[in-house]
Amino acid sequence: MSTPKPPRPTFFEDTANDRLTAIITALVTEVAGLSDRVATLENLLAAQGVLSPDAVDHHVLTEQEQAARRARHAALTDRVFYVLQEEVDALKGQLGA
Structure with missing residues (x-):
């Protein structure tokens, strides 16, 4: 049985900024690790x-x-910005586009 994930911490009034901060933090972590390995x-x-x-x-x-x-x-960009693309797709669905 899986345990529920704790809610993500929030730092900004606009949750979009928190999502972008999470994306940037994940990227920095990946880049640092890859740079060390290279x-x-x-x-x-x-x-x-x-x-x-x-x-x-x-x-x-x-x-x-x-x-x-x-x-x-291209594959990396798709993975990194998946969250944002998901939101764009949802907005398109709401607009009937």
Whole structure:
């Protein structure tokens, strides 16, 4: 049996600001963790002689890599802004659009 989640804390009169703050906080947490992992991987690869320390900075993406990156970015954007898109969709439904 699952336990109910506690209500989210509120900091602003407008709850939209609280939702945006939650989104930004989640993103900052993800970016910090990913940045640490990328730095660790680059350091390990450079220490083992697999890559030069500046290899990532000088890498030129192929068209296939660019397409894959665009797809990942679009999927990330969809996940991050899902809450906002849900609200837009609800408003469209109310307006009959």
